[in-house]
Amino acid sequence: MSRLASLARHAAPCPALRTLHRPAAALAARPATVRHYAADRTSNPAPAKSTGTSKPGAPTTTNAAATAPDHRAIGHAQQLFTFHTLSPGSAFFLPHGTHIVHALMDLMRRQYRRFGYREVITPLLYKRALWQVSGHWENYKDDMFAVLPGNGDHQHDLAGAAADHTVVAEDTVAGDRHDGCAHHAHAALAGDESGLYGLKPMNCPGHCLLFKNTRVSHKDLPMRLADFSPLHRNEASGALSGLTRVRRFHQDDAHIFCTRDQIASEIASALRMVDEVYALFGFPAWEYTLATRPDAFLGEAKDWDHAEAALRDVLDNLPANKAAVEASQERVWREAEGDGAFYGPKIDVRVKDAAGRSHQTATIQLDFQLPRRFELTYERADNSVDTPVIVHRAVLGSVERMFAILAEHYHGKWPFWLSPRQVMVVPVHEGAELVAYANKIKGVLAMQDHIDPVATPWHSDSHVATHTSRSRRAPIAVDVDVSGHTLNRKIRQAQQNAWNYVVVVGDREMAEGKVNLRASWENQREATFARLDLFPAVGRAGAERAVPLAALPDVLEMLGEPFVEAALRGQA
Ligand SMILES: [Zn+2]
Numbered sequence: 001m002s003r004l005a006s007l008a009r010h011a012a013p014c015p016a017l018r019t020l021h022r023p024a025a026a027l028a029a030r031p032a033t034v035r036h037y038a039a040d041r042t043s044n045p046a047p048a049k050s051t052g053t054s055k056p057g058a059p060t061t062t063n064a065a066a067t068a069p070d071h072r073a074i075g076h077a078q079q080l081f082t083f084h085t086l087s088p089g090s091a092f093f094l095p096h097g098t099h100i101v102h103a104l105m106d107l108m109r110r111q112y113r114r115f116g117y118r119e120v121i122t123p124l125l126y127k128r129a130l131w132q133v134s135g136h137w138e139n140y141k142d143d144m145f146a147v148l149p150g151n152g153d154h155q156h157d158l159a160g161a162a163a164d165h166t167v168v169a170e171d172t173v174a175g176d177r178h179d180g181c182a183h184h185a186h187a188a189l190a191g192d193e194s195g196l197y198g199l200k201p202m203n204c205p206g207h208c209l210l211f212k213n214t215r216v217s218h219k220d221l222p223m224r225l226a227d228f229s230p231l232h233r234n235e236a237s238g239a240l241s242g243l244t245r246v247r248r249f250h251q252d253d254a255h256i257f258c259t260r261d262q263i264a265s266e267i268a269s270a271l272r273m274v275d276e277v278y279a280l281f282g283f284p285a286w287e288y289t290l291a292t293r294p295d296a297f298l299g300e301a302k303d304w305d306h307a308e309a310a311l312r313d314v315l316d317n318l319p320a321n322k323a324a325v326e327a328s329q330e331r332v333w334r335e336a337e338g339d340g341a342f343y344g345p346k347i348d349v350r351v352k353d354a355a356g357r358s359h360q361t362a363t364i365q366l367d368f369q370l371p372r373r374f375e376l377t378y379e380r381a382d383n384s385v386d387t388p389v390i391v392h393r394a395v396l397g398s399v400e401r402m403f404a405i406l407a408e409h410y411h412g413k414w415p416f417w418l419s420p421r422q423v424m425v426v427p428v429h430e431g432a433e434l435v436a437y438a439n440k441i442k443g444v445l446a447m448q449d450h451i452d453p454v455a456t457p458w459h460s461d462s463h464v465a466t467h468t469s470r471s472r473r474a475p476i477a478v479d480v481d482v483s484g485h486t487l488n489r490k491i492r493q494a495q496q497n498a499w500n501y502v503v504v505v506g507d508r509e510m511a512e513g514k515v516n517l518r519a520s521w522e523n524q525r526e527a528t529f530a531r532l533d534l535f536p537a538v539g540r541a542g543a544e545r546a547v548p549l550a551a552l553p554d555v556l557e558m559l560g561e562p563f564v565e566a567a568l569r570g571q572a
Pocket of ligand 1: 202203204255392393
């Protein structure tokens with residue numbers, strides 16, 4: 001076995017891989033010696049729990065963990081996702097679950113615009129040659145899905161190709177082992193007539209192809225490519241569990257191609273994104289581990305030393321770390337010496353949820369090897385060429401896994417910006433006129449009120465005027481309860497079904513063009529009312545606030561702005 005192959009069997013070349021394949025028990029058993037720097041962040045407490053017994057931001061470990069909900073039960077009760085035996089390990093996201101997945105991706109897309117990432121859409125299927133150059137075919141094939149075209153004529157050839165894969169792989173990745181025979185990767189990528197394909201388990205090789213297809217100058221770096229592609233990994237069927245161990249998943253994946261000098265600033269920027277997003281989620285704590293050069297490594301020791309020094313410097317300069325040092329407390333990160341992958345050092349992030357349970361989530365991974373395998377180059381200022389470094393990074397990690405963590409962290413009470421059930425309109429009786437008013441409110445919030453294709457064709461001026469004036473606002477997920485139940489029962493049911501706000505309307509509200517806005521759970525109520533006080537038109541009345549219908553979309557838009565909402569929760 002080649003040196004690389006033997007190394008790679010212990011650490012496949014992508015950060016999330018090790019995460020997914022590390023047994024959960026091993027994760028839980030890792031020593032948590034680091035001080036949880038965010039544990040004191042009482043300005044970002046977790047949302048109130050249904051039990052109301054644990055203080056936000058100060059989770060108790062054992063008791064809370066014992067009573068913590070299971071995301072599978074929440075998913076079933078709220079009709080978020082389901083599975084079928086005909087596609088084991090691949091979730092079917094139902095409409096409400098899909099809403100949450102998209103809200104998470106939208107959040108990351110917004111961060112990408114701020115942090116200078118560009119999103120790409122890349123293929124799912126690649127010829128075997130790609131996986132041979134990346135090393136996956138040799139080292140990770142059993143965890144991948146190989147795909148045969150439907151054409152029966154190929155079947156015989158493919159059977160042969162699949163059988164001799166080891167021999168072919170040995171030949172085509174030889175360039176890597178001989179350290180820089182430049183024609184090998186080019187030749188291997190140019191021709192593969194086997195007809196055999198691999199369904200991608202990670203995005204990196206595809207992004208390398210994108211990079212390789214472009215003439216890249218030093219001015220183009222850092223190049224940050226983000227990708228939400230579905231990924232498939234052949235997890236053992238016995239290991240599959242809910243959304244946490246799946247075969248098909250998505251990542252908020254990105255690869256940063258950069259120079260060695262840009263490593264520190266890119267890592268700092270990636271960590272800042274982690275901090276912002278995790279604070280928004282209201283996680284009570286998260287911690288960083290720097291994993292350094294293992295005994296068996298590839299590349300130059302000086303490159304490793306340089307990169308590790310840069311990462312230590314970034315971690316030392318985290319605002320939270322500087323604050324801790326100033327307060328004569330322990331630093332907020334720890335070092336796992338020799339724990340890095342063979343291809344580069346990495347920073348793993350673990351979060352604590354509201355129940356005090358710890359989860360491996362974000363990872364930021366330097367890679368000196370993949371750019372060499374693909375013979376990637378960029379032009380330096382003096383027209384010479386150099387090899388870029390790749391930073392693999394994910395903030396959410398697996399979107400499915402983060403979905404599960406958040407479902408349990410929030411006890412199924414999704415914050416408004418993430419919630420698939422945002423506003424339930426409840427008429428106090430079901431007279432025709434009042435129900436019409438309730439439906440009008442629904443139309444306004446869902447932005448469906450102007451949809452009348454006959455009266456207002458899409459190309460008419462009035463349609464354009466209406467639409468552009470509101471195009472920045474997102475439609476609200478809203479419904480009307482005309483079940484015929486009593487008012488109290490409707491309100492209680494809306495709360496139980498995790499609707500964030502209940503809008504109650506009676507004859508008086510209809511006459512005045514108002515609604516009564518009621519927040520479904522307590523900490524949300526305080527935050528909401530604090531915000532509503534800023535609107536002079538909004539009245540005060542006990543558990544509800546009277547809001548003019550005309551102002552309701554603006555009020556909800558402000559309440560639903562993710563970072564504002566998190567800040568409000570902090571004040572509550
Ligand atoms: Zn990657």
